[in-house]
Amino acid sequence: MFSEQVPLLNIHQSTPRRTTLCDKCHNTFVSHTPHPPVPTELLKSCGVPTNIQISETLSFIADEEREIDRYDVEILKLRHAMDCLESEKAEMREKIRDRKGWISALRRIPPEILSQVLQEWSDMDEYDLEVRTQEISAHTLRMSHVSSQWRNVIISLPRLWSRFAVSMEDTIKFRNADDLINLHLERAGSHPLLLHLIVKTKAPPEELFESRLGPHGDSILRTMARALPRCKELYLGVEDEFLLLLEKGLQGSSFPMLESFSDEFTDGHRPWSSSDNQVVSSFCAHLHNAPRLRRLFLASDYLIRTVMLPYGQLTRIHLITLSLTVAKHILQVCTSLSALTVEGLCDPVAPLPVPAVLQNLTYLDFRGCNTDCLTALFQSVTLPSATYLSIDAHLPPHSDFGRTVAWHSETEFISMLERSAAPLQEVHLFFNDVYMTSDRLAKLLPLCPQLTSLEVSVSTRPEDNMEQWAMVPQLLQQLVAEGSSHELSLAPRLAQIDLSERVVLESTALSIAELALRMAESRRLGSDGMQVLKKVRVECVLQSGDKGQTSHMLKDECLVLGTKGLECELILKLEQSAAEEVWELDADEEPLIY
Structure with a gap:
C-alpha cells in the first residue's frame, strides 16, 4: 500500500544544480535544496500520502520557496546588469548616428x-x-x-x-x-x-x-x-x-x-x-x-x-468672358498691354472707326469666339509687335450648324495681318465648321515670314463631302521647298508643324499624309536661311476606308524620316459615329509615331 512506500527523499537522489554566471571568473550559482521531484508513479497513483510524507513534502516546499527568493535576487542583479548594457548600447547607437550625421553628404552641402x-x-x-x-x-x-x-x-x-x-x-x-x-x-x-x-x-x-x-x-x-x-x-x-x-x-x-x-x-x-x-x-x-x-x-x-x-x-489681361464693347474699350485705353487672352468673346458691335495700334502687344489669344465678333475685332486692331497669335473660331449661335461654311472673318483677318506686318513666330488656328477659302489661305504664310511654329486644326462636317474645303493639303503644298531655291520658300524658320483636319475621303487623307512626308523631306536638311524642320504632326480623320492599308503605305516613309533625325507623327483615325461626333482609334491600331 501507499502508506508502506519509502519517503519521497529516498526515492531519487538529485544532484545540486550549478549555473555558470561568468565564464571569465567562473562565478556560479548553486541551488541549495537539491530535493528530488515527486515520482511520476506517485502522481498517477490513487494512493493517499501518509502524515510523514505530507510533513516531508511541506518541508521541501518551504525550502524551494526560499530558493526561489535567492533566484529572484540573482536575476534582479543580472537584469540590472543587462539594463545597464542595453542603455550603454543605445547610447553607443546614438553616438554612431550622430557621427554619421556629422559627416553625412547633406551636412557637407x-x-x-x-x-x-x-x-x-x-x-x-x-x-x-x-x-x-x-x-x-x-x-x-x-x-x-x-x-x-x-x-x-x-x-x-x-x-x-x-x-x-x-x-x-x-x-x-x-x-x-x-x-x-x-x-x-x-x-x-x-x-x-x-x-x-x-x-x-x-x-x-x-x-x-x-x-x-x-x-x-x-x-x-x-x-x-x-x-x-x-x-x-x-x-x-x-x-x-x-x-x-x-x-x-x-x-x-x-x-x-x-x-x-x-x-x-x-x-x-x-x-x-x-x-x-x-x-x-x-x-x-x-x-x-x-x-x-x-x-x-x-x-x-x-x-x-x-x-x-x-x-x-x-500689361497682361486674361478674361473668361468679354463683350466686344468692353474689348474695344480695352484696346483704346490699355496702351501698355503686351498680352491679351479671352476665353469667350460675345456681343458683336461695330468696329472702331480707326484701328487701335497696340505697339506693345506681343501675345493675343482668343478662344471660343464666334465669327461675327472676330470680324469686328480684326477690323479694330493693328498689331505691329505680335509674336504669338491664337484664334479659335466657330459659327455664331444663329447659324446653321448642319453645314460647313466659309470663315466670315477671313478677309478682315488677312487685312489685319497685312497692315500689322507683325513678326509672328507662333500661329495657332482652330476652325469649327468653318474653313478659309483658297485665295485667303494662300496669303497666310507669306504674311508670316518669321514663323517658327504653326498649328492648324480644322473640323468639317462629313455630310458636306467637299474635298476642296480641306485646308491642310493647301498649307502643306505651300510649305514644300521646291528644287534648290529654298531661300524662296515660305516660312523659312519653321521648325514645328501640327496640322489636324476632318476629311471625308481616304484619298484625301492619303494625299495629306504624302504631302506631309514630302514637305518634311524637303525641309529636313534645310539650307542657307532655312531652319531645319524638327517636328511634324499630322492627324486625319477618315469617314470610311481601309485605315490599315493606308497606314502600311506610310509606315516605311515615316521610318526613313525618323532615322534622319526628324520627329514625324502621322495619325489616322476612323470616324466612329458621325451623329455622336465621336472620333476613336481602332482598338487594334496605334498611331503611327516615329
Missing part, C-alpha cells in the same frame, strides 16, 4: 547650395500653406523639421513662407489654423505675399457674420485682411459682406506691392453682382491706386465695366 535646392523644391508646390475646410497642408513647415540645419536655412528664406491658399466654403474646424497662418506671415517677413482666398459659405446671408464662418474662420479672415497690403499676387473670390472686412484691412494703403489681381470664383459666377455696390467700388478704388498692378485675370468684364482700373499700366 554648402548653405548657399542647400538654400538653392530648398527653393527649387518649394517651387514644385503652388502654395507653402493651404488651409481648407477639411485639411491643412504646410509643406514648408514640415520640411523645416527635418534637421536644425534645414530649419535654419528655411527660416532664413522668407520666400518659402509667403504663398497662401485659404478656402472657406464651410466652417473651419481647425483651431490651430490661425496660429499657422500667423507663423508663416511672421517668417515671411517683409517678402511680398501670394494669396489665394476663397470665401463662399453655405450658411444663409441673414445669419450673423461670425456664425457663417465659425470662430476660427472669422479669425482667419481678419488675419488675411491685415495681410492684404503685403500681397504681390491676389486671387480673390468673396461675397460682398466679407469683402467689406477685407477692405477695412487695407487701411488706405491701396495695395502698394500688388502686381497681379484675379477675381476667381469657384462656381463660375462673378463674385460681385450689383453695379452700384458701394463695397465693391470702395475696394476697387484701392486697385485703381495700386502703383505696381500689371496683370488682371477676371472671371468676367464686370469690374472693367463698372469701376476705374489703372488701364494705362496694365
Whole structure:
C-alpha cells in the first residue's frame, strides 16, 4: 500500500544544480535544496500520502520557496546588469548616428547650395500653406523639421513662407489654423505675399457674420485682411459682406506691392453682382491706386465695366468672358498691354472707326469666339509687335450648324495681318465648321515670314463631302521647298508643324499624309536661311476606308524620316459615329509615331 512506500527523499537522489554566471571568473550559482521531484508513479497513483510524507513534502516546499527568493535576487542583479548594457548600447547607437550625421553628404552641402535646392523644391508646390475646410497642408513647415540645419536655412528664406491658399466654403474646424497662418506671415517677413482666398459659405446671408464662418474662420479672415497690403499676387473670390472686412484691412494703403489681381470664383459666377455696390467700388478704388498692378485675370468684364482700373499700366489681361464693347474699350485705353487672352468673346458691335495700334502687344489669344465678333475685332486692331497669335473660331449661335461654311472673318483677318506686318513666330488656328477659302489661305504664310511654329486644326462636317474645303493639303503644298531655291520658300524658320483636319475621303487623307512626308523631306536638311524642320504632326480623320492599308503605305516613309533625325507623327483615325461626333482609334491600331 501507499502508506508502506519509502519517503519521497529516498526515492531519487538529485544532484545540486550549478549555473555558470561568468565564464571569465567562473562565478556560479548553486541551488541549495537539491530535493528530488515527486515520482511520476506517485502522481498517477490513487494512493493517499501518509502524515510523514505530507510533513516531508511541506518541508521541501518551504525550502524551494526560499530558493526561489535567492533566484529572484540573482536575476534582479543580472537584469540590472543587462539594463545597464542595453542603455550603454543605445547610447553607443546614438553616438554612431550622430557621427554619421556629422559627416553625412547633406551636412557637407554648402548653405548657399542647400538654400538653392530648398527653393527649387518649394517651387514644385503652388502654395507653402493651404488651409481648407477639411485639411491643412504646410509643406514648408514640415520640411523645416527635418534637421536644425534645414530649419535654419528655411527660416532664413522668407520666400518659402509667403504663398497662401485659404478656402472657406464651410466652417473651419481647425483651431490651430490661425496660429499657422500667423507663423508663416511672421517668417515671411517683409517678402511680398501670394494669396489665394476663397470665401463662399453655405450658411444663409441673414445669419450673423461670425456664425457663417465659425470662430476660427472669422479669425482667419481678419488675419488675411491685415495681410492684404503685403500681397504681390491676389486671387480673390468673396461675397460682398466679407469683402467689406477685407477692405477695412487695407487701411488706405491701396495695395502698394500688388502686381497681379484675379477675381476667381469657384462656381463660375462673378463674385460681385450689383453695379452700384458701394463695397465693391470702395475696394476697387484701392486697385485703381495700386502703383505696381500689371496683370488682371477676371472671371468676367464686370469690374472693367463698372469701376476705374489703372488701364494705362496694365500689361497682361486674361478674361473668361468679354463683350466686344468692353474689348474695344480695352484696346483704346490699355496702351501698355503686351498680352491679351479671352476665353469667350460675345456681343458683336461695330468696329472702331480707326484701328487701335497696340505697339506693345506681343501675345493675343482668343478662344471660343464666334465669327461675327472676330470680324469686328480684326477690323479694330493693328498689331505691329505680335509674336504669338491664337484664334479659335466657330459659327455664331444663329447659324446653321448642319453645314460647313466659309470663315466670315477671313478677309478682315488677312487685312489685319497685312497692315500689322507683325513678326509672328507662333500661329495657332482652330476652325469649327468653318474653313478659309483658297485665295485667303494662300496669303497666310507669306504674311508670316518669321514663323517658327504653326498649328492648324480644322473640323468639317462629313455630310458636306467637299474635298476642296480641306485646308491642310493647301498649307502643306505651300510649305514644300521646291528644287534648290529654298531661300524662296515660305516660312523659312519653321521648325514645328501640327496640322489636324476632318476629311471625308481616304484619298484625301492619303494625299495629306504624302504631302506631309514630302514637305518634311524637303525641309529636313534645310539650307542657307532655312531652319531645319524638327517636328511634324499630322492627324486625319477618315469617314470610311481601309485605315490599315493606308497606314502600311506610310509606315516605311515615316521610318526613313525618323532615322534622319526628324520627329514625324502621322495619325489616322476612323470616324466612329458621325451623329455622336465621336472620333476613336481602332482598338487594334496605334498611331503611327516615329
